[in-house]
Each structure stands twice: as structure tokens, then as C-alpha cells.
Amino acid sequence: MAVVVQNIQRADQSVIDRLAACGVATVHEAQGRKGLLASYMRPIYSGARLAASAVTILAPPGDNWMLHVAIEQIKPGDILLLAPTSSCEDGYFGDLLATSAQARGCNGLIIDAGVRDVADLTEMKFPVWSKAIFAQGTVKETPGSVNVPVVCAGAYVRPGDIIVADDDGVCVVLREEAEAVATKAETRVAAEEAKRKRLAAGELGLDIYDMRGRLAEKGLKYI
């Protein structure tokens, strides 16, 4: 049950970059409002924005052994994503692991648990989205798995799926849908630009989207 899958497929970097440019909210909408991780997943500092292929980790509560195992599986540009086997806030990850991960080309960490040394990680510009900031130490006693599908903060993530993360939170895109989602997201961005100008000029969404009739039909009354 404790396995490391060594060769995983990743999406093209060009598609990953296009998703990063669109951001979490747009990508989430473009793929039909799915794939968001829970709202408690918050960045340790503001302003980070990225997309990357997920190297997934399933780890016991309070045991960070598999992070060492996972770092060997990283290819430059990847992101680590850790889901504990049961609810946990312990600090699985700190500055030494970040140094190691960054040296191997890792772009960041998504962890449905705790992280520590956040002042150092901020200085290193190693972004983390986590459930908690907590210094609680962990053991290295029980193997978990690397690069297996996991449920992380309420979202199902497979190794090689694309993680998009920014100040709004974290979203996962299926690898095989990445290109189509990127295209839809870009279309959405373009369409929003035109709307933004009209709204900035004072036009109302009620008129731009022609909502008044349907609101009346549904029974909205002005008094």
C-alpha cells in the first residue's frame, strides 16, 4: 500500500503557463466551477501566483517521512501536494525541506496540514498554501505513498494534474483537460476585458446582461 510511482505524465509547460496567467478564479469558472480546494487553504504570503504539475503525497498524521521521498520525484517546475490520511495541522514542512525542494526545481507546496519556518520560506520566495501555520514537529516512522491519487482539502487530485494557485486559493485542473481549459479561460479573460470597460464607464450589469425581464418573471418587485 506504500508505493512511489516514479514516472508520471505531465501537461506541456506551455499549457501550464497559460493556466498560471489566467489565475484561480478564471480557471475554476472556465472548467465548469469544479476543482477548487477548500477555502481554508491560504497562502503564507500574498502575491504568489503559479501553475505547476502536482507530485502528490499521501502521509500519515504527524509523519513527514514521505516528503523526503517525494522530493526525489520532482522535475523542475513541479509543485508538491500533500494530503494527510486523517485531519492534521502539524508542521510537516519547514526551511530545510524547502531548501531541498527548491534545489530540485520545486515551485511550491500545497498541504492540507501545517507548515513552519514561514518567515524563512517567505524570504526564500517559496510559496505554500496550507491549512495552518504550526511549528509542531513530526516523526519519520510510517511510509505513505507518492504519486497516487489523493483527496486534498476536498478536491480529488491525481499525480500530474495541474495545480493553479494564487491569493484566491488553489484549484486543480485535470491533465487531459488542461489545454481545453486554458483556451476557455483565455476566451473568458478576453470577454471580461470588454465588459470591464463598460462597467467602468457606469453601465449596469442589469443592462449589459439583460437581466431585468428575467428578474421580473421570477417575481422581483421594486417598491
Next chain:
Amino acid sequence: MAVVVQNIQRADQSVIDRLAACGVATVHEAQGRKGLLASYMRPIYSGARLAASAVTILAPPGDNWMLHVAIEQIKPGDILLLAPTSSCEDGYFGDLLATSAQARGCNGLIIDAGVRDVADLTEMKFPVWSKAIFAQGTVKETPGSVNVPVVCAGAYVRPGDIIVADDDGVCVVLREEAEAVATKAETRVAAEEAKRKRLAAGELGLDIYDMRGRLAEKGLKYI
């Protein structure tokens, strides 16, 4: 049941400005320690401080249609305040709605739910106090109401009541009490100035407020 009240009364702008100058903690004390919204209502960025008349919104969970309706009801200087009909963290509001609201003179948003595009909103200097930051998209299917009394994050708010918000959170002041509260708050600010100087000089609150006798009476022992 789905109604939009179009003409609401607002307090004088001069009174609203006086409340803004005093801030949440002082206003809350001045009006007898009432009117605070729950502590989970946090600003998306630090440093915003304002007071404004509330345009209230009652909306179903996961349905942001009424925000479009409410924006038409804004007068320059107002603030939007949204309460969902049941507990919800979805991202009702993002950069397009903020662009529209800002174009109509809206000063910010209080929302007992989620907000998204927070990097954009921060850059636009459009302040939001919310329960969550969450990209989750919403539908436009079920009308709610605009400018009806609501319970928002544990506080009862009527349209036209004054919202005071800063880094400490959010407080509501009854429109008809606004002037009296502003006066009491200013008195309080002035009184605090004198006390601050004495405390800064090393005098103890125990002496300034003459507490030692009453503490002894209530049984406090020094050992």
C-alpha cells in the same frame, strides 16, 4: 418576498465622516458595546478604514444575482452589505462587480460569505470585509431582496444604517442614533488622549481609575 426598496434614508455625510474618524472600537464603545459583526469578518487587506451607508442585500446561498440589482441602488459613498439566507462561503463578488460598484461610487463591501479576485480588489483599493476568500462561482437563478433589514454576521442591519469598518472589524450604527454616537465617540477620543499621556508616562491604570479599593473589596489578595 423578493423586493427592492428604492428610496432609503441615509445619515448626513458629515456624521458618517465623523464616525469614520473615530474607528470601530471607539464607536462600538460609544454606543454601549453593541452593533459589532462577528470576529470572523476580516478585511482582505490591512489599512482600510471607512464609514458608509449600507445598501443591504439578502441573497440565497451560492447565488449572486442580487448584487447586480443592488449596484443600481447605490449612491456615491454607500457600501454594499450582503447576508446569505443560509451559511455560505462562495465567492459572490470579484473584480468585475467591484469595477461596476466603484464606478457607481460604492466605497466597499461587507459580505457574510466569500469574495474572490482579492489581488485585483487590493490593487483597485476596493476594501472588502468577508467571512472567506474563496473563488467558488455562483449562479443567477433565484431573486433575493435589496434594502431590507438583514442579520449579517450576527448583527441586525437596516438599509441606511451606518457601517464603520477598519482593521478591527465591522460595526453598525443605527441611522437615527448616528449623530449622538458620533458625539459620544469624539468625547471618548478626547478623554482617551489625556489618559494615554498619563499611561505613557508610567502611571498605572490602577491609580488613574482608582481601582485598588474596589479590587480589595471584591477579594483580591496580594501574596
Next chain:
Amino acid sequence: MAVVVQNIQRADQSVIDRLAACGVATVHEAQGRKGLLASYMRPIYSGARLAASAVTILAPPGDNWMLHVAIEQIKPGDILLLAPTSSCEDGYFGDLLATSAQARGCNGLIIDAGVRDVADLTEMKFPVWSKAIFAQGTVKETPGSVNVPVVCAGAYVRPGDIIVADDDGVCVVLREEAEAVATKAETRVAAEEAKRKRLAAGELGLDIYDMRGRLAEKGLKYI
């Protein structure tokens, strides 16, 4: 039951300073992974880092009277630590109390409850780690105790124990163990430096810590 213990023992300032230099995560590990306060204790601003002797306060919910009593007991370099007798988020502490505490040499506040005037406290560089930011006012009716042992955010703290606090949270060190913990923490910092260099050069923790054999023994399979 309502008592103020006036003379408490404190660790040597030099030891306290050594603990501050090591930080929360390292000190917590050095003392055998104990003494952490709960992860919900967060700083009101980033970047503060300190160690100080605790002046402890046990206070009823919504009653901040004992803070005035405690400030008289402060010696320069101390930190206040408040535990409510039952769960509470009210704003026990604001800018006036901070002015008073700072004037007496107090370095900060740890409070398993709420704090207010956080914009002012940030400007004053008076660091607070709290459960909540909340303007809710409090009364002065019921005495509690000062400098008695308390449970604060899940940790047992005695007056004169050393509090270490930074962006990772808050940790308590027993006064009588402070010197030994400081020494172990410094050893740990030194040892980490060497590891950090090897990790930064791309060596894996799997190899540095010689983990591969033990992982295989415990059943980890590569596929």
C-alpha cells in the same frame, strides 16, 4: 482564589535572548516537541520575534480588569500572557493598555482571546499573538489572578516561564529547563546549517539521513 503573586522568578536575560535568537520551531524541537500553543494563536503583524518571561493572567470571560493589575507586576522585558477562564474572543486589550504596558517595559502580549486597535498596536510595534481580532468591549467586575499557573491555548504556563514567539506561533519553555534548551537549540541551529548547504547543493535527505534502507524494510515499494 483571586490572588496576585508579586515576586516571581525569571530566567537570566542572556538565556532568554539565546532562545529568541533560535525561534519557535527550533526551540520546540530542542525541548522534545512540547510546549506549543495552539495553531490558532496568530500574530497581529508579521515579522515580530521575541522571547520573554511570562507574567500570567487568569481572567473571567469578557472581563479585562486583571490586565490593569498585571501591568503593575511587569518588569522590563516581560510579556503578558492571558488565559480566560472559559472560551472567549472579546477584545480585552487595546491601545491604552498597550501604552501602559509598553511604558512599564512590557514586550508584548499572548492572549487566548481577542485584541483590538490592531492598527495602533502595529504602529506602536507592540506585538500580540491572539485567538481573534475583535473590538468587543469588556467589563471590570470580577477579579481573577495574576502570576498563577494557567492553561493558555492548550499549553500549561507558569509565571516566569519563557515565552518564545514569532511568525510560526508561540512556544513556552520551563524556566528551569531554559538554559539546557537554549544550548540544545543552538546545537540544532549549527547542525542545520551544514545540512542546509548539502540540501541546497541538490543532495537528497534520503541520502543525507540514510533513509532508503529503513523505508524498504518498512515496505515502501517503487513502481
Next chain:
Amino acid sequence: MAVVVQNIQRADQSVIDRLAACGVATVHEAQGRKGLLASYMRPIYSGARLAASAVTILAPPGDNWMLHVAIEQIKPGDILLLAPTSSCEDGYFGDLLATSAQARGCNGLIIDAGVRDVADLTEMKFPVWSKAIFAQGTVKETPGSVNVPVVCAGAYVRPGDIIVADDDGVCVVLREEAEAVATKAETRVAAEEAKRKRLAAGELGLDIYDMRGRLAEKGLKYI
């Protein structure tokens, strides 16, 4: 600010009884899906079901003095409803207060805080819906108010409004709408009876409510 309003208006007992017979879920639907208290308000034992006029209490955290004041204001058939001025789980109410309230004709208690002596209250058949079961004692130091409007567990309740409570939770009905709501609720109960028979016979809601066309229009596909 600390007031006791002595004469409040109550709905007719016959209307109150009709609401009790319909239960929380039906009454909530009949009045347009409003008035529910938060889902964390749970009964201390199963099977209680009642409707009663609210005698409201606004009380400081950890201070149960006003319960004594409120009990004098009870008329037979009333229910006590307590909202703390800030979030609190303390045990404001136990077997002695229940004995007193029951002796005055009180039917139960709704409390957005804690209750204790629940084994005794269960034996006395004195129903309580509360946020917590917690033995934590309270003080009698700070007056609050009786029979003023309050926000209780997210719902706005005025003295004399009707509380409906059962195993599904708690709902408030405006006194002036009570008769109309009772009539609509009874109509709803009658209508449900016919539907229940058809559903019990195996007919589908899809057919009874003629949903298939509208689902197809909205894009539902069968595969």
C-alpha cells in the same frame, strides 16, 4: 441601556398551538424560508416539540443574572430565549433556574450559549435548545436587558414573537404574521399528505411535479 420591558404583546394561544402542530420545517417553508436559527442549536433531548411566545434576554458573556430577572416576566406558556452580547458557551442555566421557570409556567429555553444539569432537565421534561452543554459557572455582576429585540443564533427575535422548536431545530415567527403563517403551514401539511401517498405508491417526484421538461431545458443529459 439595561432595561426590562414589562408588558409585551403575545399572539393568541390558539395560533401558537396551530404552529406547534405544524413543526419547524413546515412553518419555515410556509413563511418563505426565513426565521431559522443556526444549525448548531440542538435540543438536549429528542422528541420535544413546542411553540411559545418569546421572553427575550440579552446578557453579557458568562453572566446569568438576567435569567432571574426574566423569569418574573414569564406568563404561563412562554419560552425564554437568551442571546449573549458576545460569543459564549458558559452554562447560564441549570436545574434550579429550570425549577423556577417551570414553576412560573415556562415551557422551555432557547439559548445561544451553554446549559448544564442536562440529566436533571431531561427528567423534568424541561426542553432546551442550546449551542453547547457545558457546566462552566457564571457570575451575577452586569445587568443586561429583558424583552428587547435580539439576534439569537443568526435570527432576529422580538419579545412576543413565536418560537417553534422541535428535533429539526428552532424557528421564529413574527407575532403579526403568526396567523397567516399558521394557515399557510396547515395548507402545506394537507397538500403534503396527498403527495406522500403518491410517493409511497412509487410515483416519482419527477412526474408528480412535472420536472422532466424543465430539467432538459436547463441542459440535463441522460447517458
Next chain:
Amino acid sequence: MAVVVQNIQRADQSVIDRLAACGVATVHEAQGRKGLLASYMRPIYSGARLAASAVTILAPPGDNWMLHVAIEQIKPGDILLLAPTSSCEDGYFGDLLATSAQARGCNGLIIDAGVRDVADLTEMKFPVWSKAIFAQGTVKETPGSVNVPVVCAGAYVRPGDIIVADDDGVCVVLREEAEAVATKAETRVAAEEAKRKRLAAGELGLDIYDMRGRLAEKGLKYI
């Protein structure tokens, strides 16, 4: 994106019955400690215990339309399992839907949201494991999907997977692993019987499992 998958595969009833006989804790252990839903999923009444094939539902927050759609897809012995697209506590399900589901042979409901009419459901012996008991009504405006994979209370569930539920909570077993898991679970039950007798006779686990040596090796000291 809104689809109903009409033909799903189910495990053999005999295997399902074997899993039911073993219960949640044993099945969870037998399959390698995976598949548990979050601990907040609690039964509305004690004593229910079952296993059944899942008919899965993905539904918008506060919209229960798809329950009607799903009921048509039930085969006798199935269980409904609903996951909202974002966090929600509304009461999607009550006595009418239960009547309909029960008439079609449905055994119960797993819902990561709210349920109402729990007194009726208890009387009907229709078991529900839910996140909340809440009367809040829902709309029928936005289609979701039936019989697609979902994440429910932190567990990934595909249509036709087997749900095991009892007073300890809810566990999901992959359809293709059901037989192997049932066999392992039964082996475990048998093995436990022998241990139970020895433990009941006063033998210690320390001796039965021969733990003393390994504890000493790991550094445990008796003092």
C-alpha cells in the same frame, strides 16, 4: 456537465451483506485504513448499520433538484450519497423525499449537508448520516449530476462503490475490491474473537502482541 449516468455496475449483494456484517471500523482496517468519510458525518439516530451500493449526486449549494432525479436511478438496496459543489448545511432532504426513496427500495442517505424532518425519518427507520440537522429549505433551479464520481466529506466515491455505515460513521469500499475486503474483514473479525477472550481474561496487549522489547528499544523507560 449536468449528466445522469443511468447504468452503473454494482457489487454482488452477497458481498455487500458480508461488509455490512463486519461494520465500519473493521472494514476500514481491512482495506488498509482508507475510505473513511470525515468524523462530522453522524447518524440521525443510533443503531442503524448497513452496506449498500452508492447512487451518487453532485448538487449545487441549497438546490435539491437532483435528489428527485437520483431517486429514479435507485435499485432496491441502494443508498443515496450527496455531495454539494460547495460547503452547505441546508436541509436538502426530508420526509417526502424519504417516502419516495423508500418506496423505490432505497436503504438510506449519506449527505455532506443538512437533513430535516428527522423525527419522521427516525420513525420511518430511514437512516441518514449527515453533516447537519437543519430545516433550511432549498430551491430547484440548477441541475447537477447523478452517478458521477464525487468527493463526499473528504472521501472519493464513485457510483456503485459500496458504502458501509454504522454508529462509528461512514466508509467507502471500491467496488472492484469489495470481495477481497470482505474476506480480509471476516478474517479480522475471527482473529479478534480469540484476542478478545484473552484480553477479557486479563492478559495484557503488551504480552499478547509481544510489545515490551520493541518499546524498550524505542526508549520507553519505567520509573
Next chain:
Amino acid sequence: MAVVVQNIQRADQSVIDRLAACGVATVHEAQGRKGLLASYMRPIYSGARLAASAVTILAPPGDNWMLHVAIEQIKPGDILLLAPTSSCEDGYFGDLLATSAQARGCNGLIIDAGVRDVADLTEMKFPVWSKAIFAQGTVKETPGSVNVPVVCAGAYVRPGDIIVADDDGVCVVLREEAEAVATKAETRVAAEEAKRKRLAAGELGLDIYDMRGRLAEKGLKYI
């Protein structure tokens, strides 16, 4: 750091029995409103009521090894009390461990984590007060300690202190204060009996406790 303290002192059984007879709420009041565990500690079934000497356990998250070690330290009439080293809901304890503990004379379990097999434990009449009911399995890899002081659900508990538990929750009494607390608690019970009669006869607490004058002094107004 991983130690088992083998000989602990216990209070006299007669004192323990007197505390059990008084119950949690009365004992908590009698000892000055201290020693309560958090309100989230709930019994797995209603109606259990006991007092017992605590055999304390400090255990890593998700590791139940020390329960086996602790059971050897039980003397008839003791209760086990487990605190995890960091927040955890896993099911450390089930029917086999309960069988073993019961065979050694153990009266129950207090656990700031999860428990499983609750249907079996209920049938065995083995009472447990826990943070969660959760089947999640645990490992046996890392020693903790037995019979050391711990913080459990917010209360500081030393081995041999007396645990009082009933439907209201859990309270700890210091061993050296047990006799005095029992006497005060019994006095309180006796005093309450007289008051209960007067209250049952319709007298008001306002009059029995002579509160009207003090309420008026504090500013309470009747209108």
C-alpha cells in the same frame, strides 16, 4: 522523555465516591469554577456518571501504542485519560482495548481525540467522553508517556487527580483538594435542596437572593 510512572498516589475511594455523587456541575462550582474540560468532550451515551483516579497518557497523533502500556498501570476503579501531543480525531480506542481495560478494573476513558466501536462500548457499559467518534485507525510506532501531567481538552491533569464525568461533561479535581471539594460540594447540594423547594413553590430568585436593590444600583430600569 518517553516514561511510565508506575506508582502514583490516589485519593481515598470514599472521597472519590462522594465526588461522583455530587456530579460535574456541583463539583466545578464547589472548587471555585475551575477544572472543566472543554465543552466538545461529549459522552458516547447518556446516563453515565462516575468519579475515578486518572491514569494519564500522552500520545503522538494517530499512535495508540501507549494505551496498551497504560492498561498495565490501571488499578481497579481508575479511569484512563489520553491527551494527544497535537490535535487529532483518530480512533485510538475500540472494543478490544475496552475489553482489556475493563478486565483490569478500568471504569472508563476520557480522550481528547476519537473513539470507535461505540455501539459495542455502549453495550459493554464502558463510558467514554471524547472529542470525536471516528473509526480512523492508528499505528504503534512512537512511544509517549504514562502517568505524567498533561493538558487534556484545555485542563491540566496530573496522574492520580480525580476525574468527575457525567452528561454535563468532564471536570478534574486536584487529589490534595479532593476531600475539601467533596465537603463543599455536599454542602452545596444540601443548600440547593432548600432553594429548589422555594423556587418550585413559585418564589423568585430575585427575592430569595435579594437581588432587586443591587440590580437597581447597577442601573437596571423597568419600563
